[in-house]
Amino acid sequence: MIGLSQSLALFGVLLLYSLTVVIVSGNDAKVVGGQSSQSRVPYQISLQIMTRSYYGLGPLEWMHNCGGSVVSEKYVVSAAHCLDGIDPARLSVVSGTNDLRNNGNKGTRHLVDWTLIHPDYIELNRSDIGLIRVVEPFTFGAKVQPISFSEKQVGGGVECLLTGWGYTMPIRIGRTPQDLQEAYVKTITNEECRSRGFPVNPTEICTFTRAGQGACGGDSGGPLACDDELVGVVSYGTRFCGIGSPDVFTRMSEFKEWIDANQS
Numbered sequence: 001m002i003g004l005s006q007s008l009a010l011f012g013v014l015l016l017y018s019l020t021v022v023i024v025s026g027n028d029a030k031v032v033g034g035q036s037s038q039s040r041v042p043y044q045i046s047l048q049i050m051t052r053s054y055y056g057l058g059p060l061e062w063m064h065n066c067g068g069s070v071v072s073e074k075y076v077v078s079a080a081h082c083l084d085g086i087d088p089a090r091l092s093v094v095s096g097t098n099d100l101r102n103n104g105n106k107g108t109r110h111l112v113d114w115t116l117i118h119p120d121y122i123e124l125n126r127s128d129i130g131l132i133r134v135v136e137p138f139t140f141g142a143k144v145q146p147i148s149f150s151e152k153q154v155g156g157g158v159e160c161l162l163t164g165w166g167y168t169m170p171i172r173i174g175r176t177p178q179d180l181q182e183a184y185v186k187t188i189t190n191e192e193c194r195s196r197g198f199p200v201n202p203t204e205i206c207t208f209t210r211a212g213q214g215a216c217g218g219d220s221g222g223p224l225a226c227d228d229e230l231v232g233v234v235s236y237g238t239r240f241c242g243i244g245s246p247d248v249f250t251r252m253s254e255f256k257e258w259i260d261a262n263q264s
Helices: 190-195 256-261
Strands: 014-016 044-052 060-072 075-078 091-095 108-117 130-134 159-164 181-188 204-207 223-226 229-238 247-251
Antiparallel strands (some): 159 181, 181 204
16 A cells, blocks of 8 residues: 655565656546545645656656655654655645545645654664655645654554555556555564565554555555554565565664754
8 A cells, every 4th residue: 555766675575655656547446455535634644755756758847755744843754765865845745635637726735844864774784764844834724734643662463554545466567546545454573574575673663464464665664553553654564565565663661862952
């Protein structure tokens, strides 16, 4: 379900979830193991990049690239790999909508002032988290609300909500969905995640519910919300989505001090 870094991944299997989404056809298929969101997710944003569609042959336009979460009046939390090497002037944030049709104009577009990547970030290893500051503040109301994030270590067996506009099939082809997708997934312990081949560290948290369900390209940076708190940020998984392997998220509880210190 739920960012182009097509780099070879850990053990030749892991792959970053996004940096560029190539649109080649219309397709509103359901998310990998999920469904179109039945209610507003007021903290969810679409992080979009100004680029050319149709394999670089189309006109310049805003295209969905990653997800993110509104955490305060001018700040969004996303994944570091969604921001790494990208000029903030090419980025914008669309908030307040579940629908990205017509260039996301049912929501509100915010240009990006600056982005900040955690200083300890190492690709596919640790601290895959970044801050986005928008130029104009969000207007909070029914459509847009910040989400608080958990300061406690969430263990295994907790049901959480995963949302995003990522690919809906195991192979990243076609168009990402225009309706926000959602799926309920369960956390697993880091020990279980490691036993399944992911050498995660304490700054990460994993989910796995069943084969055929999970995050995918385009979901990177998006929220994993448990009990209405932001617990994780979509980071990485396997080359093919929803094939019976865990998804790995940056654990929000480890980064509260850094986030608080960098919001001005």
